Amino acid sequence: WEARTVRVMIGIHCRDLHGSRGGLCADCEGLWQYCQARVDRCPFYPDKPTCKNCRVHCYSPERRERIKEVMRYAGPRMMWQAPVLALLHMLDGRRSAPEKAPRARKQP
Secondary structure, rough: HHHHHHHHHHHHHHHHHHOOOOOOOHHHHHHHHHHHHHOOOOOOOOOOOOOOOOOOOOHHHHOOOOOOOOHHHHHHHHHHHHHHHHHHHHHOOOOOOOOOOOOOOOOO
16 A cells, blocks of 8 residues: 555645646646555565655665655645545554565566
8 A cells, every 4th residue: 555655645635736637737747656666576576665754765766765855745644535544654664674584586
């Protein structure tokens, strides 16, 4: 559900600040594709912590700042627009990353 949560957060941000209706603007779509690829390749999967608590930061510095911006805006609004995802994300935030990343996952 982490990828879904990120998608909803980007959607809230895009709709409210970029005026998008029915989809994401090109900039937000690019951010979503990047985030989805990072989550899919996480070496800690399936015990993945939230990125904030992770010892390995796989986002580029620019994209990391961009997603922080999105989350700062959309996070508080999630309680009203997607309360179950917001609750799951908060619970996930309590989990820390394992000490050592397992070997890299093979992509299907």
